[in-house]
Amino acid sequence: xxxxxxxxxxxxxTYEEAFAELETIVNTLEGEQKPLEEAMSxxxxxxxxxxxxxxxxxxxxxxxxxxxxxxxADFEGEE
Amino acid sequence: MSQPSLFASVTWTVSRLTQHIRTLLESDLVLQDVWVQGxxxxxxxxASGHIYFTLKDAGASLRGVxxxxxxxxxxxxxxxxxxxxxxxxxxxxxxxxxxxFYADIIRPMGEGVLYQEFxxxxxxxxxxxxxxxxxxxxxxxxxxxxxxxxxxxxxxxxDMLDTLRxxxxxxxxxxxxxxxQGDEAPPRLISALEALNQLEPDVxxxxxxxxxxxxxxxxxxxxxxxxxxxxxxxxxxxxGHETDFTLCDFAADLRAPTPTAAAELATPxxxxxxxxxxxxxxxxxxxxxxxxxxAQRNGLDASAARLRFSSPLRRIQTDRQxxxxxxxRGMSALKHRVALDGSRLQGFERRLEAxxxxxxxxxxxxxxxxxxxxxxxxxxxxxxxxxxxRVRVSDGEFGATVSQDKxx
Numbered sequence: 001x002x003x004x005x006x007x008x009x010x011x012x013x014t015y016e017e018a019f020a021e022l023e024t025i026v027n028t029l030e031g032e033q034k035p036l037e038e039a040m041s042x043x044x045x046x047x048x049x050x051x052x053x054x055x056x057x058x059x060x061x062x063x064x065x066x067x068x069x070x071x072x073a074d075f076e077g078e079e
Numbered sequence: 080m081s082q083p084s085l086f087a088s089v090t091w092t093v094s095r096l097t098q099h100i101r102t103l104l105e106s107d108l109v110l111q112d113v114w115v116q117g118x119x120x121x122x123x124x125x126a127s128g129h130i131y132f133t134l135k136d137a138g139a140s141l142r143g144v145x146x147x148x149x150x151x152x153x154x155x156x157x158x159x160x161x162x163x164x165x166x167x168x169x170x171x172x173x174x175x176x177x178x179x180f181y182a183d184i185i186r187p188m189g190e191g192v193l194y195q196e197f198x199x200x201x202x203x204x205x206x207x208x209x210x211x212x213x214x215x216x217x218x219x220x221x222x223x224x225x226x227x228x229x230x231x232x233x234x235x236x237x238d239m240l241d242t243l244r245x246x247x248x249x250x251x252x253x254x255x256x257x258x259x260q261g262d263e264a265p266p267r268l269i270s271a272l273e274a275l276n277q278l279e280p281d282v283x284x285x286x287x288x289x290x291x292x293x294x295x296x297x298x299x300x301x302x303x304x305x306x307x308x309x310x311x312x313x314x315x316x317x318x319g320h321e322t323d324f325t326l327c328d329f330a331a332d333l334r335a336p337t338p339t340a341a342a343e344l345a346t347p348x349x350x351x352x353x354x355x356x357x358x359x360x361x362x363x364x365x366x367x368x369x370x371x372x373x374a375q376r377n378g379l380d381a382s383a384a385r386l387r388f389s390s391p392l393r394r395i396q397t398d399r400q401x402x403x404x405x406x407x408r409g410m411s412a413l414k415h416r417v418a419l420d421g422s423r424l425q426g427f428e429r430r431l432e433a434x435x436x437x438x439x440x441x442x443x444x445x446x447x448x449x450x451x452x453x454x455x456x457x458x459x460x461x462x463x464x465x466x467x468x469r470v471r472v473s474d475g476e477f478g479a480t481v482s483q484d485k486x487x
Contacts, residue, residue: 015249015353016221016223019353019357022360022364023360025364026360026363026364026367029364029367029368029371030363030367033371034371036371036372036375039368039371040368043364043368046364046368047364050357050360050361050364053353053357054354054357056249057249057350057353057354057357060248060249060350061244061248062240062243062244062248062250062252063250063251063252064240064251064252064253064254065251065252065253065254066231066253066254066255066256067253067254067255067256067271067274067275067278068256070274072253075231075252075254
């Protein structure tokens with residue numbers, strides 16, 4: 001939970017980061033009595049994270065790169 | 080021709096007769112433990128996993144079946160036209176009235192050298208512990224980066240990419256292309272594995288589509304097998320078809336029957352699972368916040384009730400009530416007091432009345448004053464002849480004149 005210092009904007013989070021933070025938030029909300037204001041801001045952050053995760057799931061496109069020598073290049077398909 | 084007797088001593092049912100034949104065949108020791116050699120034809124592999132075939136040579140044919148459990152141990156794929164030798168037993172399939180060969184081992188003829196080499200290498204590596212179950216590492220449930228070692232141009236790659244795209248498009252795929260057959264394949268496969276290890280993917284898929292035993296032989300190369308075992312990243316092998324086994328399969332952390340299956344095993348959690356889980360966690364998020372809000376609301380309501388109870392308004396109402404009470408009591412005391420004073424006043428009046436000097440006039444007495452100076456005449460010496468006096472009686476006064484001085 002080293003996120004409280006300055007949480008990244010959700011748009012910059014990867015799916016794994018967003019989901020991990022979301023789980024932490026839900027566990028916190030379920031487990032601890034937080035002051036209302038803090039709880040509401042956690043909830044809003046959680047909602048934004050859910051949205052971010054959904055968008056990432058819906059919009060994901062398999063990224064394929066090819067290793068040639070030591071370099072990675074985008075791989076478009078069969079050559 | 081002898082004529083059959085009209086009334087047979089015993090007439091058998093078809094089932095009974097077939098059973099009898101079956102018992103005869105299945106009690107023959109030779110037929111129950113036999114090696115047979117022939118060419119495979121009419122090969123059938125239904126979804127059940129059993130394998131059906133006909134074994135034939137120039138003079139005869141034999142129906143055969145291999146059950147799924149035995150078929151799983153096949154090291155080489157069977158093909159029509161393949162010369163094989165097989166071990167098994169003869170049995171009868173009663174519904175069809177057919178005797179057939181139930182095979183438990185099938186191995187190709189003419190590939191005996193490769194096969195012997197395969198067995199030798201397998202035994203050696205097995206003895207070294209390269210295939211031990213304890214060496215197998217778990218496959219990550221939700222990989223972010225998947226390495227693939229296969230031919231860049233094969234159907235295997237396309238199948239795997241299609242499968243990954245469908246199941247978990249979130250992953251990043253790094254392809255380390257390599258020839259998958261021929262003499263150059265083993266060293267290239269090894270360097271591809273090593274290069275991928277540098278990039279630390281979560282799992283590596285080592286794959287190749289189906290082919291003959293020679294086609295797949297690179298995956299039985301000792302150097303490649305050792306490279307698979309040495310990989311720091313878990314490896315899933317998916318080489319050939321379901322019935323193909325290579326030594327890489329034994330060395331890999333997980334064996335998949337096909338390249339597509341390898342991609343499936345690498346993504347046990349799919350985007351559909353993630354969506355469902357996300358939905359669930361979203362529900363939990365809302366529920367936990369709602370219950371928190373409800374708790375806060377309850378607390379607030381309780382505080383509001385207490386606030387109302389201690390409100391100045393309530394105090395004012397109380398005070399007003401007390402004031403009314405005082406007023407009522409004050410008024411009543413006042414009334415009492417007034418009544419009391421009234422009766423005392425009457426008493427005074429009566430007593431005052433009794434003291435009124437004029438009151439005696441009613442009894443015949445009169446008050447006499449001199450008209451000249453208004454002085455009360457209470458002694459004879461005060462009246463001289465000719466003085467005018469005023470005489471007051473009970474109902475008024477009148478004048479009088481002194482006619483005579485004092486009588487003596």
